[in-house]
Amino acid sequence: MAEQEFDYIIVGAGTAGCLLANRLSADPANRVLLIEAGGRDNYHWIHIPVGYLYCIDNPRTDWCFRTEADPGLNGRSLIYPRGKTLGGCSSINGMLYIRGQSRDYDGWAEATGDDAWRWENCLPDFMKHEDHCRLDAGGDADAAHRDYHGHGGEWRIERQRLSWQVLDDFATAAVEAGIPRTRDFNRGDNEGVDYFEVNQRAGWRWNTSKAFLRGVEKRDNLTLWHSTQVLGLDFQPDDESGQGDEPRCTGVRVERGGESMTVRAHREVILSAGAIGSPQLLQLSGIGPADLLREHDIRVIHDLPGVGENLQDHLQIRSVYKVKGAKTLNTMANSLMGKARIGLEYVLKRSGPMSMAPSQLCAFTRSSDAFEHPNIEYHVQPLSLPAFGQPLDDFPAITASVCNLNPTSRGTVRIKSADPRQAPAIATHYLSTPEDRKVAADSLRVTRRIAEQPAFAKYSPEEVKPGLEYQSDDDLARLAGDIGTTIFHPVGTTKMGRDDDPMAVVDSHLRVRGVAGLRVVDASVMPTITSGNTNSPTLMIAEKAARWILDAG
Numbered sequence: 001m002a003e004q005e006f007d008y009i010i011v012g013a014g015t016a017g018c019l020l021a022n023r024l025s026a027d028p029a030n031r032v033l034l035i036e037a038g039g040r041d042n043y044h045w046i047h048i049p050v051g052y053l054y055c056i057d058n059p060r061t062d063w064c065f066r067t068e069a070d071p072g073l074n075g076r077s078l079i080y081p082r083g084k085t086l087g088g089c090s091s092i093n094g095m096l097y098i099r100g101q102s103r104d105y106d107g108w109a110e111a112t113g114d115d116a117w118r119w120e121n122c123l124p125d126f127m128k129h130e131d132h133c134r135l136d137a138g139g140d141a142d143a144a145h146r147d148y149h150g151h152g153g154e155w156r157i158e159r160q161r162l163s164w165q166v167l168d169d170f171a172t173a174a175v176e177a178g179i180p181r182t183r184d185f186n187r188g189d190n191e192g193v194d195y196f197e198v199n200q201r202a203g204w205r206w207n208t209s210k211a212f213l214r215g216v217e218k219r220d221n222l223t224l225w226h227s228t229q230v231l232g233l234d235f236q237p238d239d240e241s242g243q244g245d246e247p248r249c250t251g252v253r254v255e256r257g258g259e260s261m262t263v264r265a266h267r268e269v270i271l272s273a274g275a276i277g278s279p280q281l282l283q284l285s286g287i288g289p290a291d292l293l294r295e296h297d298i299r300v301i302h303d304l305p306g307v308g309e310n311l312q313d314h315l316q317i318r319s320v321y322k323v324k325g326a327k328t329l330n331t332m333a334n335s336l337m338g339k340a341r342i343g344l345e346y347v348l349k350r351s352g353p354m355s356m357a358p359s360q361l362c363a364f365t366r367s368s369d370a371f372e373h374p375n376i377e378y379h380v381q382p383l384s385l386p387a388f389g390q391p392l393d394d395f396p397a398i399t400a401s402v403c404n405l406n407p408t409s410r411g412t413v414r415i416k417s418a419d420p421r422q423a424p425a426i427a428t429h430y431l432s433t434p435e436d437r438k439v440a441a442d443s444l445r446v447t448r449r450i451a452e453q454p455a456f457a458k459y460s461p462e463e464v465k466p467g468l469e470y471q472s473d474d475d476l477a478r479l480a481g482d483i484g485t486t487i488f489h490p491v492g493t494t495k496m497g498r499d500d501d502p503m504a505v506v507d508s509h510l511r512v513r514g515v516a517g518l519r520v521v522d523a524s525v526m527p528t529i530t531s532g533n534t535n536s537p538t539l540m541i542a543e544k545a546a547r548w549i550l551d552a553g
């Protein structure tokens with residue numbers, strides 16, 4: 001097949017990739033190719049919110065990664081979902097819209113030496129694509145809402161179409177325990193308790209493929225290749241690149257319809273393959289820690305020791321409380337009649353449990369007085385299950401999942417072979433620092449403090465997990481290792497940083513250091529994880545990067 005040529009090649013049609021494709025192809029003069037390994041997002045469970053349960057660990061929508069056995073989890077290995085379809089993780093995620101805290105972005109500005117990343121300079125890039133329901137005609141926005149939220153953009157944010165008495169009471173208990181109520185988690189200081197806002201439209205999931213791709217897919221200058229895996233990057237050797245001593249990325253090698261082929265990029269290749277896929281592709285292509293590459297007989301194009309290092313994630317520690325006298329999903333869904341009622345409510349009104357994001361109630365607070373800012377986040381659910389993928393418990397219960405927002409543990413993503421079809425080794429290293437073990441223990445104590453408050457105590461809560469017999473720091477941290485699991489936020493594996501940071505993989509404009517014509521634009525560039533869920537920060541990153549790419553073009 002003849003070699004094909006484009007101006008920009010975007011690898012990965014996930015959260016970042018779909019937004020980039022939209023913005024870069026807005027100018028008809030730019031020929032843009034968007035490549036996605038997964039298929040179209042035409043599986044019904046992607047769109048029915050509760051369907052995330054059926055998309056996770058399903059090869060139709062998920063890469064189905066497994067982590068290495070983790071000593072911090074007492075030797076357990078976890079399923080590690082990553083979306084593999086148009087929309088990427090935004091097609092299988094929890095739909096929760098949370099930006100993090102202003103200090104996260106001010107920290108990125110410090111780490112890169114570039115004020116473009118300061119909170120006040122990120123806020124316009126969050127707002128640019130936003131379509132916030134409270135700013136709809138007749139919406140209940142307060143006076144300041146317009147200063148923090150946008151309307152009319154592609155990315156829809158709505159209130160949930162449900163409420164649960166038991167969660168309303170958990171929220172009141174949180175207030176009784178000293179956590180203030182908030183009406184907006186997204187103004188830079190997210191302390192407080194309320195229901196999450198979600199990326200849904202009228203009870204359907206709103207993923208980045210619907211938001212950014214669907215309306216522009218027919219542009220003549222935008223080509224979409226789904227079901228096409230990028231196998232590696234091509235380079236022009238340094239002496240021929242005309243870029244001084246820098247090698248230049250000239251295109252990608254793909255497998256499409258059973259054939260291998262090369263595609264050329266005149267201006268840039270942009271990796272948006274996510275926090276696992278992007279470092280894996282760089283390493284496979286000769287950009288990464290030289291020793292690792294040589295171990296797998298890969299020619300070193302550029303020795304960048306930070307590629308695949310600095311993996312950060314939020315570990316959720318799921319306390320389960322058996323309750324009396326409360327309606328929970330466990331009991332509602334454990335009969336055929338109950339399931340039928342739930343199904344009917346969704347068909348007729350697009351509301352109820354089938355419209356449910358995995359988590360409903362949110363709280364940000366501090367694990368102890370040692371912290372000046374909220375350093376833990378709650379995701380509270382009116383249900384419990386022994387493990388993801390297993391049926392709900394047959395007793396009424398809620399789960400109060402808590403995670404450390406700013407972990408100090410760092411993991412790695414490293415190829416296991418030069419074969420692009422083989423998954424890399426994902427070593428999470430959760431709870432590997434004394435600080436993280438202490439926050440884990442203290443956060444479980446905060447959960448207990450909330451559960452003891454009068455508003456929740458009326459349900460006679462019984463702590464099934466971890467169990468009140470565990471009280472000491474050591475016991476609680478060990479138990480956290482038993483019941484903790486990913487909350488699906490890997491970031492940081494191609495971090496941005498200053499020129500004098502040897503572990504920085506990209507500069508503050510997300511250009512791969514030491515290589516021309518190549519950027520990374522996705523969750524992997526975050527130098528530190530945000531204090532909240534990671535989808536909207538990734539969109540903000542892509543919005544900023546799109547402008548820089550167009551300006552450089």
Ligand SMILES: Cc1cc2nc3c(=O)[nH]c(=O)nc-3n(C[C@H](O)[C@H](O)[C@H](O)COP(=O)(O)OP(=O)(O)OC[C@H]3O[C@@H](n4cnc5c(N)ncnc54)[C@H](O)[C@@H]3O)c2cc1C
Pocket residue numbers: 011012013014015016017035036037038056081082083084085086087088089090092093094095096097098228229230231272273274275277278281487488489490521522523524533534535536538
């Ligand atoms: C189960 C789950 C629940 C989550 N819940 C939430 C939530 O409620 N709120 C929130 O804010 N965040 C949530 N997240 C996290 C959030 O969705 C991610 O941080 C965000 O989507 C990352 O975007 P990205 O662009 O970096 O990567 P992705 O969205 O993963 O996109 C990468 C894309 O690249 C493709 N790709 C990878 N390798 C190749 C290759 N070699 N060739 C071609 N294509 C390739 C992938 O198939 C994928 O489509 C969740 C994630 C998961 C998995």
